[in-house]
Amino acid sequence: INQVLDQETAMIVVEELGHVAIAAKLDDPEAFLDESATQSEAEQLPRAPVVTVMGHVDHGKTSLLDYIRRAKVAAGEAGGITQHIGAYHVRTERGMVTFLDTPGHEAFTAMRARGAKATDIVILVVAADDGVMPQTREAIHHAKAAGVPIVVAVTKIDKPAANPERVKQELVAEQVVPEEYGGDVPFVGVSAKTGQGIDDLLENVLLQAEVLELKAPEDAPAKGLVIEARLDKGRGPVATILVQSGTLKRGDVVLAGASFGRVRAMLDENGKPIQTAGPSIPVEIQGLTEVPAAGDELMALSDERKAREIALFRQGKFRDVKLARQQAAKLESMFDNLGEGTQTLTLIVKTDVQGSQEALVQSLVKLSTDEVRVQVVHAAVGGISETDINLAIASHAVVIGFNVRADASAKKLAENNGIDVRYYNIIYDAVDEVKAAMSGMLAPEKKEEIIGLVEIREVYSISRLGNIAGCMVLDGIVRRDSQVRLLRNNVVHWTGHLESLRRFKDDVKEVKSGFDCGLTLRGNNDIQVGDQLEVFEIKEIARTL
Known part of the structure; x- marks a missing residue:
């Protein structure tokens, strides 16, 4: 009872019961997308280049981008990998450029593996005082595999230890040959501190873009790529989209991977609401039913029923693939564990x-x-x-x-x-x-130890001090010299130090579990009732895993 029969079994049952069975052809809803794709014949217009900035960790990718944006976001970011893909466009005298700041090259590979081509030009960032590093080589391999032109930005040229000539020699060994050596790769020395060479870098990027003759239709249903996606507790599924052709409008019905929805809100990279976005413009959209995967193709459809049908069809396909993978993994691990x-x-x-x-x-x-x-x-x-x-x-x-x-x-x-x-x-x-x-x-190493948890119960705004948090220490202890992490819905929003810690009107060194206190955060006013502060100290202990 309630068991789903496959088509072959169902036909045998029907014939056994003395009826004539006719096999119905199962429609593939994806065919609708192929039909709608061939219908659009809009005029192709020039579009801005999409530039991905790649290179070794701590070689100054984010600082370089920030100088270009004239924003000072880079200082607070953890060295290592840009945690959320930033996508933003800047206007220059010669035209617009859209930048993608990738979280390491792994995500870049994952997108390419799905057949997604997000980028037109790669800026390869190499520090003048450090030279070619493992991730630099990785970035070169990815750019070459994707068939994307490279512009080399030699950063930190204002440092005393800078040696741009050494960088050139090392890159030649990786088959990245500068123009002055008879190759086709522009090399530009830049400093994110002084701004030296930045205009020259943008000039080279736009020259490469001219050679590529990038075009896309504007007066057509939007097509694009999911650059990033997450589940926001207040807003539901939120996706960062890079529009690649057509124009995405607020209110459009869209399909992205196995999710669909109507675009309820559309924000630009500065968080400002916008109504439309054309080719090469990155936007954040709300209104999808599920969180799509990075690298999924997004397209605007005229028929919401069709979008739902295709999304459900894809969900079924993904589920089958996932089950098959899990089954394979179980068998794999069973046989693997038999190995000595x-x-x-x-x-x-x-x-x-x-x-x-x-x-x-x-x-x-x-x-x-x-x-x-x-x-x-x-x-x-x-x-x-x-x-x-x-x-x-x-x-x-x-x-x-x-x-x-x-x-x-x-x-x-x-x-x-x-x-x-x-x-x-x-x-x-x-x-x-x-x-x-x-x-x-696992040699003894510095490790953080969480020593307390504090909940913000009230927020008081005082003009000369900023926001003061009225808190209760839920667990452990909070010390004035400890570091803290601001958690909102169990997601880290900020890490830093306390500016002050008080009980009633007295400055105190520490407050224990079960007591309330007032505190301010150094350099951060973005606090809300219900936020939690995780208090931690860095200790040197022997590690085990």
Whole structure:
């Protein structure tokens, strides 16, 4: 009873009952997309180039972009990987340029693997005092595999140890030959501090764009690419879209991967509401039913019923593929574990956004060796829940939280069952630590210890002091010299120090669990009632994993 029969079995049953069975042809709703794609014959107009900035960690990618935007966002970012893909466009005297700031090259690869071509030109950032590093080589391989022209930005040329000539020699060894050596790659020396060479860099990018003759229709239904997607507690699924052709309008019905919806709100990169977005413009949209995957194609459709049908059809397909993968993984691990001496390091990965999840999982799985396999049994976006800890108990896994935290019940369950939960805010730190664990070389190292949890119950605004938080210490202790992390819905929003700590009107050094206190955060006024502050100290202890 209630069992779904396949078509062949159903036909046999019908014939057994003395009727004539006619096999119905199952329509593939995707065919509708092919039909609608051929109908658009709009005029092709020039569009802005989409530029991806790539290079080794800490070589100054974000600082360079920030100088171009004239914004000072870079100082607060954790060195390592840009955690959320930034997408923004800038206007220059010669035209507009759209920049993508990728979270490492893994996400870039993941997008390419889905057949998505997001970028027209790559700016390869190499520090003049550091030269070619492993990730620089990786970036070159990705750019060449995607067939994208490269412009080299040699950063930090204002530093005393800068040696741009050495950089050129090293890049020639990687088959990136500068124009003055008879190659076709422009080299531009830049400094994000003084602004030296920035105009020259933009000039070279726009020259490359002219050669590419980039065009796209404007008067057509929008098509684009999901650059980033996440689940926002207040706004639902939110996706950063790069419009590639046509014009996306507020109110459009869109299909993105296995999700669909009507664009309820559309924001530009500065968070301002806009009504339309043309080719090469990045926007953040709300109104989708699910969180799409980074690299999914987005298209505007005229028929909402058709969009729903295609989305449900794709969800079914994705579900089948996922089940097949899980089945294969079970069999794989069964046979693999029969092999002598193979150790498996099982991980559960939770991150704040989709792009970080893909980047982290791929980086970790790549660490597998003949002796030790890294197996990610579950990876998802959002805070660490009891379900994750239960899965960790069942699969003897280590839980990795990237820019997210475990809720109170999950923490308790993890402590009671001895589950190792690790928190990171830099992808390379997580990768390095897992690598060290696999090598069995966990030397004593600096590690943070969470010593308290504080909840903001009231927010008072005082003109000369800014926002003051009226708090209750829920757990442990808060010390004036400790570092704190601001958590909103279990997602890290800010990390820094306390500016002041008071009980009633007295300045105090510490406040223990069960007591209330007033505090201010150094350089941060963005606090809300219900936010939590995780208090931590950096200690040097022997590590185990």
